[in-house]
Amino acid sequence: MPYKSLETRLNEEGVICAGGYLFELERRGYLRAGDFVPTVALDHPDVLAQVTRDFLRAGSDVALACTYYAHREKLRIIGRQDSLESLNRAALQIAHQVAHEEVVEGRPRALIAGNICNTNIYDPDDISSHHAVRDMFREMIGWAVSEGVDYIQAETLSYLGEAKIALEEIQRAGLPSVVFVAAYADGNLRDATPEDACAELANAGATVVGANCFRGPQTMLPVLKDIRKRVSHTHLGTLPVAYRTTPEHPTMFNLPDVHNTARLPTERTFPDALEGQQCNRYEIAEFTRNAWALGYRFVGVCCGGSVIHHRAVAEALGRSPQASRYSPDMSKHCMYGSDPSLKEHITSFADFA
Numbered sequence: 115m116p117y118k119s120l121e122t123r124l125n126e127e128g129v130i131c132a133g134g135y136l137f138e139l140e141r142r143g144y145l146r147a148g149d150f151v152p153t154v155a156l157d158h159p160d161v162l163a164q165v166t167r168d169f170l171r172a173g174s175d176v177a178l179a180c181t182y183y184a185h186r187e188k189l190r191i192i193g194r195q196d197s198l199e200s201l202n203r204a205a206l207q208i209a210h211q212v213a214h215e216e217v218v219e220g221r222p223r224a225l226i227a228g229n230i231c232n233t234n235i236y237d238p239d240d241i242s243s244h245h246a247v248r249d250m251f252r253e254m255i256g257w258a259v260s261e262g263v264d265y266i267q268a269e270t271l272s273y274l275g276e277a278k279i280a281l282e283e284i285q286r287a288g289l290p291s292v293v294f295v296a297a298y299a300d301g302n303l304r305d306a307t308p309e310d311a312c313a314e315l316a317n318a319g320a321t322v323v324g325a326n327c328f329r330g331p332q333t334m335l336p337v338l339k340d341i342r343k344r345v346s347h348t349h350l351g352t353l354p355v356a357y358r359t360t361p362e363h364p365t366m367f368n369l370p371d372v373h374n375t376a377r378l379p380t381e382r383t384f385p386d387a388l389e390g391q392q393c394n395r396y397e398i399a400e401f402t403r404n405a406w407a408l409g410y411r412f413v414g415v416c417c418g419g420s421v422i423h424h425r426a427v428a429e430a431l432g433r434s435p436q437a438s439r440y441s442p443d444m445s446k447h448c449m450y451g452s453d454p455s456l457k458e459h460i461t462s463f464a465d466f467a
Contacts, residue, residue, distance in 0.1 A: 117221040120265050120290045120321065123175060124349045128411040129225075130427055131267070131292075132174035133326070133353045134419035136182060137385075138165055141420070147386045151188045152180045155205040156197060162205065166212040170224055172421045173428025173435030174414065177213035177222070178267060179258065180205045181229045185250045188234075202254060206261035227292070228258025228266045236276040238305055247276055251283040258287075265290035269353075269416075270327040272296045274306040274314065281320050291319075292351060292412065294326035297337050299364045308337050309344040316348035324351035327416045328366060330359035330393060331401035342408050351412025352405050356393045356419045366391075366417065388418065398423045399430035406431065 123129045136152060139145035144154045144161045154162050162180055170177060181202050189198045206228065213222035230251050237243040255266055266289050268280035277293055284291040295303055295311045303311055312323040323345060325337050334354040341350065357366045371383050371390045378387050402413055413431075415423045425437045445452045449464045 117219055117223075120225055120292075123225075124322070124411050128406070128413065128431065129175045129351075130173050130424070130431070130433075131176040131178060131227075131351075131353060131412060131414035132169035132172060132419065132424040132427075133178060133269075133414055133416045134356070135162075135165060135169075135178065135180045137417045138420055139180075140386075149188065149192050150183050150385075151192050151194070152182065152184055152205065153192075153194065153197070153201065155180055155184075155201050155208060159204060159208055163208050163212050166209060167215070168421050168437075169424055170212065170216070171436040172424035173433055173437065174424055175224055176227050176267075176414075177209040177224045178227045179209040179229050179263070181254060181258075182231045182269065185230070185233055185254060187250065199253075199257060202257045203261060206258055206263065209263075210261065225264040226262070228255060228261075228263040228289075229269065230254050230266060230280055231269045232271055232273075232276065232296075236273050236279075238273065238275055244275070244279065248279050248283060251280055252286075255283050255287045255289075259289065263289070265292060265321070267292040267294075269294045270296045272298065272303050274303055274311040277311060277315060278318065281315055281318055285319060290321040292322040293320045294324055294351065294353065296328045297325060298328065299368065301337070301364070307340070309340040312341045312350075313344040316345045320348060322349040322351045322412045324410065324412065326351075326353035327355060329364060330355050330357045330366065331397055331404075333359040333361065333364040335401065335404055338405060338408055338410060342410075349412060350408075350410045352410050353414045353416040353419075354401060355417040356398060356415050356423050357388055357391045357417075358393055358397075392418055393423070395422045395426035399426040402427045402430040 136150045140147050144158050184201050189195050213224045213226050216223045233247050236247050266284045271277040293315050297308045315323045355366050363369050367384045369391045428435045
């Protein structure tokens with residue numbers, strides 16, 4: 115298949131984007147929950163390369179640079195301001211390195227994306243914070259441009275005002291833009307509804323608009339339906355979290371776990387005790403088909419997503435990525451299989467096991 119741009123892929127087969135790098139790296143023991151700063155790009159570049167490789171083999175069309183929370187404010191919190199540029203460039207170069215392991219007609223099969231996100235300093239009533247946010251986005255986008263990315267992905271923006279600054283800076287750099295807003299438990303951003311925000315971003319020229327993070331499949335779908343009603347002239351995208359959020363608990367931040375038997379460090383399961391609320395691969399596949407039916411052509415999984423979830427997205431869309439070689443085949447299972455050579459005294463016990 116010849117190299118295709120983001121826009122071409124959106125118009126033809128769609129785009130799968132494996133997200134959730136921070137949670138996956140924390141799960142593997144190479145990132146600290148809490149600050150979630152991806153220092154792994156400097157401390158353990160081989161680990162970040164392997165996660166990126168795993169996600170591409172699972173079917174992702176995007177090598178997403180792990181620069182989420184690699185901005186100036188986050189580096190300040192952990193006292194590593196002097197690592198800001200080196201961390202960003204390292205993450206971008208790792209995405210390039212892994213993407214170039216599979217080349218088609220001289221270019222990587224996968225798109226390479228820079229990544230910016232919520233800064234946690236934006237205040238609608240403080241103009242100085244707007245300038246600070248713009249400066250943070252501009253420097254990160256500048257490094258991404260110099261490292262040769264295909265587009266910029268702006269994620270988890272819970273202020274429309276901040277999302278607009280992100281879009282303006284991406285457009286200033288002359289790159290395609292994927293801009294995702296994030297809806298809290300009340301269904302809204304801090305300063306707009308998701309549908310109003312996406313409509314405004316679409317009208318401003320974003321390549322892709324939609325929603326990511328905070329919400330799992332069950333509570334993300336209603337948000338996507340509202341956005342779809344308002345936006346019909348721009349590509350739509352979504353990356354839900356891989357957790358079982360419910361109408362009673364719409365986001366991952368306050369998910370209870372009634373079966374937990376341990377005393378937790380805090381009263382919350384977020385962010386380090388969510389394992390008991392994780393979606394299975396079939397729930398993610400079902401969500402993918404539902405989002406696709408609504409017209410969302412940029413799909414994937416955010417926090418909590420692992421290889422099996424990303425592969426489920428690809429297979430739900432009829433694809434067979436490299437990782438499909440290891441998709442479940444229960445026909446040879448000793449107790450639940452159908453192979454005629456299996457021992458009857460073992461298979462007959464299956465319902466009693």
